[in-house]
Amino acid sequence: MTTATTSLPAEITSADLVAKTIREKILEGELEPGRRLQQDHLSDMLGVSRTPLRTALAMIAQEGLIEYEANRGYRVRAFSISEVRDAFAVRAQLEGFACRCAAERKIPDAMIARFEALVTEGDRLLSGGTLDPSLLPAYRRMNVEFHQLIISLAGNSWIESFVRQTHNVPLVSDRIILWDNYDIIYRSHDDHHRIAKAIAQGEGIRAENLMIEHVIFAGKLLAERLEMDPRGVLMPQSKTPNGFLKSRKNGKL
Amino acid sequence: MTTATTSLPAEITSADLVAKTIREKILEGELEPGRRLQQDHLSDMLGVSRTPLRTALAMIAQEGLIEYEANRGYRVRAFSISEVRDAFAVRAQLEGFACRCAAERKIPDAMIARFEALVTEGDRLLSGGTLDPSLLPAYRRMNVEFHQLIISLAGNSWIESFVRQTHNVPLVSDRIILWDNYDIIYRSHDDHHRIAKAIAQGEGIRAENLMIEHVIFAGKLLAERLEMDPRGVLMPQSKTPNGFLKSRKNGKL
DNA sequence: CATTGCAAGATTGGATCCAATTTCCCCCTA
DNA sequence: TAGGGGGAAATTGGATCCAATCTTGCAATG
Known part of the structure; x- marks a missing residue:
């Protein structure tokens, strides 16, 4: 049993949680196509360091939801x-x-x-x-x-x-x-x-x-x-996907 | 009109190279199903640090060629x-x-x-x-x-x-x-x-x-x-039993 | 003799640090 | 004024460091 304040099951990594959150934001339309995914910004938005964030981004890119360009980072893919x-x-x-x-x-x-x-x-x-x-x-x-x-x-x-x-x-x-x-x-x-x-x-x-x-x-x-x-096509459905993983142990800011 | 993902001489990250190498080793059968992928071992085999290696592993796992278990790492997936x-x-x-x-x-x-x-x-x-x-x-x-x-x-x-x-x-x-x-x-x-x-x-x-x-x-x-x-089914090609990737230990590319 | 407890080593996940590349803005020149 | 350099800030990719978890081996106990 972990002592996490936000009940972090031991068999789930924070990279997985981050990936899930970002995926959700993209599918819900909160992160619109073409938008650049700035690592520093995102990582402190989500309360994790860039390491798990980058793992998550690599996975999501593999799924095709975001596009990657070397040394230029990730952006949300646009679908025609x-x-x-x-x-x-x-x-x-x-x-x-x-x-x-x-x-x-x-x-x-x-x-x-x-x-x-x-x-x-x-x-x-x-x-x-x-x-x-x-x-x-x-x-x-x-x-x-x-x-x-x-x-x-x-x-x-x-x-x-x-x-x-x-x-x-x-x-x-x-x-x-x-x-x-x-x-x-x-x-x-x-x-x-x-x-x-x-x-x-x-x-x-x-x-x-x-x-x-x-x-x-x-x-x-x-x-x-x-x-x-x-x-x-996006009907009214506010799910307030913000505010998961509120505070990790070191908040950096 | 966007084709030729690999032919572009655009900058390639070392994580991409590592991913390509590992993917190849798995598809060729050099890394057999069930085999554990130890990060320290692999990273110095390939001459990179664990950071790009882990990015590569995350991508390959997303593709389904390897399986991941939190805190226990990756292993080559077996297909029935x-x-x-x-x-x-x-x-x-x-x-x-x-x-x-x-x-x-x-x-x-x-x-x-x-x-x-x-x-x-x-x-x-x-x-x-x-x-x-x-x-x-x-x-x-x-x-x-x-x-x-x-x-x-x-x-x-x-x-x-x-x-x-x-x-x-x-x-x-x-x-x-x-x-x-x-x-x-x-x-x-x-x-x-x-x-x-x-x-x-x-x-x-x-x-x-x-x-x-x-x-x-x-x-x-x-x-x-x-x-x-x-x-x-692997027979006709060259086997290269121990032809491991020459470890580019000297560092950068 | 089998089982359990536990401590030390091994290994992974995440944070931080540094180098390389890109971006951006300002100044210079034709 | 339009179009380039050029350099500083921003940003990314990779290396290293640290903490948490898992594994292993051995000893104590029933």
Whole structure:
């Protein structure tokens, strides 16, 4: 048991925490594309020295969220709308493939039950006939878990890794759901119904085709929205990601 | 338009060099799975301090070639044969998709010519009716460039990134070609002929299907070989058993 | 004899220090 | 006035130092 004031689990390094924080700031849009990441500034903003910060930056650069240039440091990478579209296109293929793989395997009853629970949860959230903003977080959780369940049932860790990477784009992660058109969400959730059932019944190709359209359509919607207003997809959700790791033992200032 | 990440003579940091060296050692099998990467040992083996080494290790860990455990350091990751099979399955889908994307675009004549040059080069290398070991490097280069050409013609940078990652497995990169059965190589190169022509003629689905089989079959062959003899695939190349990197102890570069 | 406790050495993670490169501003010149 | 030097400040990359954690080996104990 460590004596940390901020409960620092011994098996987590501060570089990991820093990486997680910076990643979050970028994905939330707090650190905008093109912005330079000054090491001194960031390190004392986060209350750590430059060493773990630089480790974190190296990792994030490897993930593709920031760009590095020797002797000039890191800056937040900018993604074009075309890259966003490409990400959805590839994700559609990968998740479609995951559906096919999952359908070709024997799905345990417990997982079928989980599918049903998730779909039913979605039905419940949409049962009002309107999109209550307060229900968005719950719907988003359901959606994320639905997609992840399929990917885990496919049993191919590469798919999981690559799909996660396609979410590694500012303003374009699976946390973003365009929650403003009931018919579109309803139809999207209807896809969930069909996909779950198709997988359960071993209809791999059909599940694949459904998923491809499911993802591609979402991508088209988002791309369209981004073209009109690049930042309009960021809905009000203040998470106050500031103030983790407040005081380390030597504050330097 | 940004290509050629490695050809730019821009300043290279020593962390990048170290990363490249370690990556190479792992992919070549010189650092075997499970092996612990001791920082002191490695850093003076490579003639740098622990700082750039640790940056390099953090990057390589992010790529998935090594695993990290807090306070216990890094060790070379072991991949199961099943993970290798999975990698080929995903790569097949991705490269197949790349074929379809490429075929749906307008291919510049210069690229068509490049296709023809590569395919002709392959014909030449196989024209003897046997597999001369001395021709393997040339065939491998042709093969790598053929696949990369398709991926670049697809114009989707995510595909490129993900396919590269599937090569990030020890003993299973595109540098490995099972160069011992003429008929198999001949048929494989015949796939190249058909794929190139299908793409040039806009037959996307056909090109996709050809590529999927092309990759999956190579994967099956390799997996089979790995099951019999996990290290047998490394044979044809120079082994350099103790040819450790000459430690540049004198210091800077 | 197996197990536990513990201390010393080994190893890692983080902080600090120094050198090399870049950036920026001011002055000079055509 | 526009366009270069040139040098100081800012910033990065790498080396070294220190603290925390892990590992190892041995002795004490049941």
